[in-house]
Amino acid sequence: MKLWSKGYELDPTVEAYTVGDDVDLDRALVAYDCTASAVHARVLRKAGVLNEEEAKRLVDALGRMKSLAEKNEFPIRPEEEDGHTALENRLVEQLGDLGKKIHTARSRNDQVVTALRLYMKDRLDDVSSLVDTLVAALNVRIDADGSIQFPGYTHTRRAMPSSFAMWAGSFAESLSDTKLTLGAARELIDQNPLGTGAGYGIPVLELDREFAARELGFARVQSNPLYVQSSRPKFEATVVSALLDVMADLHRLAVDLILFSSSEFGFFSLPREVCTGSSIMPQKVNPDPLEILRARYHEVLAHEVQIRTTAAGLISGYHRDFQCTKRPLMLSFETVAASLRVAEIVVRSLTVDVDACRSACTDEIYATERAYELVQQGMPFRDAYRKVADELFGSED
Amino acid sequence: MKLWSKGYELDPTVEAYTVGDDVDLDRALVAYDCTASAVHARVLRKAGVLNEEEAKRLVDALGRMKSLAEKNEFPIRPEEEDGHTALENRLVEQLGDLGKKIHTARSRNDQVVTALRLYMKDRLDDVSSLVDTLVAALNVRIDADGSIQFPGYTHTRRAMPSSFAMWAGSFAESLSDTKLTLGAARELIDQNPLGTGAGYGIPVLELDREFAARELGFARVQSNPLYVQSSRPKFEATVVSALLDVMADLHRLAVDLILFSSSEFGFFSLPREVCTGSSIMPQKVNPDPLEILRARYHEVLAHEVQIRTTAAGLISGYHRDFQCTKRPLMLSFETVAASLRVAEIVVRSLTVDVDACRSACTDEIYATERAYELVQQGMPFRDAYRKVADELFGSED
């Protein structure tokens, strides 16, 4: 039964279209909904809507449901539209009239915002810790191979001497900086939205939102109910932008590795456990996982675009459109986490080909050094530059 | 067993990441792969690689597989990576050594391009026909309610008299024009890619690509093998751009309907079979399906962005990155088809509120008409305009 049921049925084509993949996606959110619902039961106790016994029975039932949800055994039926409905229906089945009280002073609107926010905080922590693991893997490699020199490139042309330490260190430093960005996103969203109803607050009843914030582990209360609703797509966009920053580093890592492990460059080689073959060409050993890693940047970019455009043109307040950002948001987290894991495996397992690196360090990459030696002998830099250039290209005269 | 198997195993995390959702997506492509493979068997017969008996046995087996695939009963095992591999494995299981011959003179690269192209042609035809159905539904409504007048808006302000016929007709005309765009996309992709191998042609053996084009129903041969590969993301982008044009019309239809059926405008009302309710507010009747329809525009836009960016930065030739555009491509088709169906249901079932329309036709929307009447009496238009404006706003002096 739907929460808003008024005795008629939706057109089935229309219903399937409207529900979309909520039933699937909500499986990852139901445990958070149970947590928030248990806190809400205690808020209702404080507000005098429930007595102690009622609150306790609801909290216990929700605890059991949460365990099921964490084992992915909590049932959501297609005709229930979403996890929130399933949760209320299960409570009514188990507790009768008491179950019908859980939705007092709340809306699915603040419920989904709360569940998503708890979900995002957890997933941001996961991503942050996977970033740490990758940075650690890079540092292990720098300790071992840091001093190996190969050319640094500008304009895809040999420029000046670089090294494994400089190359790998540039990713380690960049990834460490993404933790600033991930942290700022986490700080932004760390506000309790629960208790704001459909976006216009709860009339008649008094809810202790500070209590709910503390119990749910939020740093502060998000006070304006209408802002709770308009912040939903906004916070999601900020979070996915931060995830995209992580993907940008992984994308560049993949781009470098694919080119630098080609036979033309040859600085690195990839173990065949991270390569695949061709169905037609017997000799091929292809860096497919890195190519997928490279492509996934564009997937997360597309998710950001979708989230950032979906709310455009809409007046303040909840719109069902917001449901459509759930998939790109959740897929972004999955993609970033999987990509960080794959990147770490590749970083740990690649080999640096010392000979190829050395023989690529041709004379030209020391031209700047020669100019600086002339500078140290007192020649103005621009003259030294031209003198070295003349030696390489012939005089202008 | 993988087609390129060389006696080692991929890291399982890496393998899962690389395979992605190919096993799922390929279920919709395997039937096309069977069709193309059967034609390929006959090409190999003409090339002397197979004898008549061998070709016939392959064609028959592929016909049986296609029937299974169309009933969604063709098995693809996760460890097989994709449908192409599953198809060859099934042939080897059923036909032994003969099965090992099917992949002569082809690559998964041209196989997937061919299957996708046949798929896209069919889906474009479906979309085109759903557009016809929606246009027909609009025209039925115009016949019935076309003469009802309500204000036309510019800048979200009442401007001049409009009518149901003008409003609905603007969508009918626009949708009819999208058929030009859909048709151009179909014409562009109507080229046979089969027979180009990994993107550099087939050495040693001679393939009759004209024959294959005819048998597969392609209008012409795509001759340059390298272009076959680089056209994959390009054609997909063109197709999804065309689909996005359709979605743009549906998006605007949804935007209009949501606002015009609000209590503030009230020109239309939606039957409750296409509306849902609120979990908290007993009075609400919400146009959720139209909101989802509105949001789906941004989803298809994001798909276009993903497809258009995925191939950026890549040199000519196949890259595994191309696999990552399969999902946004296929989801775009599903979304557009479902959206067209929902739009048609809504168009057929909405009601026009004649009274609300009439009472919204306030005096101001006839101001231009009054100016033109002064023009007909000989006053220059700009003076007539100012005279009417002065009457409405007071003189400038």
Add this chain to the structure above:
Amino acid sequence: MKLWSKGYELDPTVEAYTVGDDVDLDRALVAYDCTASAVHARVLRKAGVLNEEEAKRLVDALGRMKSLAEKNEFPIRPEEEDGHTALENRLVEQLGDLGKKIHTARSRNDQVVTALRLYMKDRLDDVSSLVDTLVAALNVRIDADGSIQFPGYTHTRRAMPSSFAMWAGSFAESLSDTKLTLGAARELIDQNPLGTGAGYGIPVLELDREFAARELGFARVQSNPLYVQSSRPKFEATVVSALLDVMADLHRLAVDLILFSSSEFGFFSLPREVCTGSSIMPQKVNPDPLEILRARYHEVLAHEVQIRTTAAGLISGYHRDFQCTKRPLMLSFETVAASLRVAEIVVRSLTVDVDACRSACTDEIYATERAYELVQQGMPFRDAYRKVADELFGSED
């Protein structure tokens, strides 16, 4: 003076913000506006609003203005907001009361749509002809150097033998196909919007829109006035999508050329007239123009995204938001035309290094050929593949 002047002044900050860069952009549109206005004068003659003498004087004055505009000498004053206003003001200055009649039965809304559409048709023709020039340049090079072989790449790994003819031909064939897409866009927009006013038609007066279509060179009349307005962003999006298809080819050309002219690949060399240097490293010769060419793809992509999102969320009918797509539209044309010119210069001037190409054709790229030779001796392909693979990598056992 503004056309809608009602005796008060806009806040100056707000006015500057609202006008944006219209005054600049409209310089490229005024000539088209003169053409359309002259046809409109003749339509007004047929409608009885003007007499023969009046129509002639307007047509003559507009002809003189058009000549000025084509020499970029037509003045648009900042306080006039846009070129349409400047045009009417100039007519009033020159012809007095007669000038005040030109705006009878039209709106800036249909005026700007008409001017933009004429502009787009001309620019599409320019782009199409620049595509022809580039294709011709590619074919000249194929005639001269087509037979030079170098490796073809898949997954950025040497795959099979390719050739200059196959490589350059893939661009020639792809660019030829973009002409289909450019042509479809041109056909779509080849509809006369003039005579539809603000988007709700012209009351009282009768306009001969078929006559206007013929005189303006449009293939047909766009009949529904509301569709004229909603087609503005839609047609612009379709046109920019087609332009982006051209840029996609140029982008890939630049990507290939930058890598293939690196010292690691070395197949091509670029004349120094299309290269620049470094301010610090004396030895550098950098392919900057090709890097800019590569980057411009993303600029046009961003323009498409801007155009496709600007109209989202808006109800049917004109909105001032539409003005904001003028810049991305016009910049896209400029960028594509300039990029095609630069690409042609590079294609004409690059050199193929025969020796580097030959020495890159290492044994591995003939592995597929060897497998096919075994096939010709009767071995099933998959067995032949494994035999060649075993020779290269060692047996699986």
Add this chain to the structure above:
Amino acid sequence: MKLWSKGYELDPTVEAYTVGDDVDLDRALVAYDCTASAVHARVLRKAGVLNEEEAKRLVDALGRMKSLAEKNEFPIRPEEEDGHTALENRLVEQLGDLGKKIHTARSRNDQVVTALRLYMKDRLDDVSSLVDTLVAALNVRIDADGSIQFPGYTHTRRAMPSSFAMWAGSFAESLSDTKLTLGAARELIDQNPLGTGAGYGIPVLELDREFAARELGFARVQSNPLYVQSSRPKFEATVVSALLDVMADLHRLAVDLILFSSSEFGFFSLPREVCTGSSIMPQKVNPDPLEILRARYHEVLAHEVQIRTTAAGLISGYHRDFQCTKRPLMLSFETVAASLRVAEIVVRSLTVDVDACRSACTDEIYATERAYELVQQGMPFRDAYRKVADELFGSED
């Protein structure tokens, strides 16, 4: 003269294409380049490349140039390519051989990154302070009109009672939160890039980068030279994402104001000083500035997409492609600053129509309140909900 001049000329078409609009854009950056160059001169003094007298003369000359630049009187000649070249050329003109020493131990690569970073820090501070001004304007209005009630909307349908304080407060709270995001972007980029040359450090000479960081006001040194280069597009993307968050709030503000000031809603009215008219319809008073404000969100979104995609596919190290993100970056700042100013003017000047607000507060928006009153009498919420719904829609039976 170009810094890299080697005695030949670029093809003029190619040169114009490559230089792009750098000469224009750099006018806003030259002052920052002077600041950074003066600090660099002192670093060279500490490194022993310059003596005290030389350093002083360079610092003085750069101070004079900076004053010119701040008055927009610093000349950049088209053939100089960019501001960095102009700066060195002016120094050589004024100081002879000493001018040729300024580019010792630096590259245009780190020069442009440094100038852009100083520019971004200043502009972020400007935006942050404009956000404060807008929030203050909202709070002034809340003090005056906060208690006025009008309906709150969900799904564009009247939902529950809202108020001017809740509505305006939702923007104030949201804008205050964007300061978190702007601050995080500022903190991220607050790292000294100067002293890293072309991206691979400075050989031979020793630079005191901590000193430079302090003198330039950076919070820390960005140590890895290669990361300095790869962080350029990354930092720009993070900054523009933060700016887009600001634009998202302004976009929604504009969307609300346009609809709520329509005659159908009528809660607000806009003073005519922020409205414009129609060239054809005498009665129109249109909210054009708000429509432009609404559209500008999509412009900044497009800028973000351009910046985020331009660097995709590129290996680590500088590429000329990076130049192409300068325009979208700088335009984003201009757009956001101008939009904040316009929003503040509108907020200060709009009027709330108390009567329209009151009469829109129809019975239906109190339905939830009625249900909660039943809850307080002991009825389970879901039963109370259904009872109120039955009263409104009739019983299900």
